[in-house]
Amino acid sequence: MSPEELWLRYNPKLKNYILKQVPDQYCAEDILQEIGLRIQRNADEIQEITNVDAWLYRITRNLIVDYYRCAKKYTLMEDIADVADLAEPDAAGLENYNKETVECLLKLVAYLPAIDQEAILECDYKGTKQNVLAEKWGISKSGSKSRIQRARKRLTAVMQGCCEVKKDHAGNIIEFNHKDHAGTKFSCLKC
Structure with missing residues (x-):
């Protein structure tokens, strides 16, 4: 059976199966497209x-598991006060500055152009999905992703323009110093 015949035969079945497992239609379509790519590869x-059935459904189940595994890494916080638990010492007992960094980043957003401010606040702070933002902005989904990525890079550049940031292996901020005032434990004069 050719990849095209396999795709035509199993596409509707796999799509229904995925939609029963994944509530977001756009993510379900992404998973389905990944299955198509794996068939081609x-x-x-x-x-x-x-047993082609078993092979396809194993791929599908694994991709669904990956989707949920990634989804659990990020949680939306409604209020900046909810970030307090991030400042607790990590498992190794080291202090981190995640809370202070988040507060600083929210202030540094003001140094970005309005379009970048909206992208950061809507996507990263409010948790609005990129496809929803694409519709709101009247651009394609890939255009929305690009706009958000550019805004994140600009925010990183603003922060790195005044601060030195060091992370541990888990991504926790363990040092966060203003470049002109090195030696202080936490300092961000810009914000």
Whole structure:
């Protein structure tokens, strides 16, 4: 069976299966597209697969698990006060400055152009999905992703323009110093 025939035969079944597991239609379509890519990548080996059903559903289940695994990494916080638990010492007992960094970043957003401010605040602070923002801005989904990525890079540049940031292996901020006032434990004079 060719990859195209396999895709035409299983596409509707897999889409229904994914939609039962993943509530977001856009994420479900992304998973389905990834399955299509894997079919294409393994086109030479498809003839050797004895149970194509099992192979496709295993790929699908693994992608759904990956989707939920990634989704648990990020949680939306409604209020900056909810960030307090991030400033607790990490598992190794080291102090971190995640709370202070978040507060500083929210203030540094003011140094960005209005379009970047909206992108950061809507996506990263309020948790608005990128496809919703694409519709709001009247641009494509990829255009929305690009706008948000550019805004994040500009915010990083603003922060790195005044501060030195060091992270531990888990991504926690362990040092955050103003470049002109090195030696203080936490200092951000710009904000």
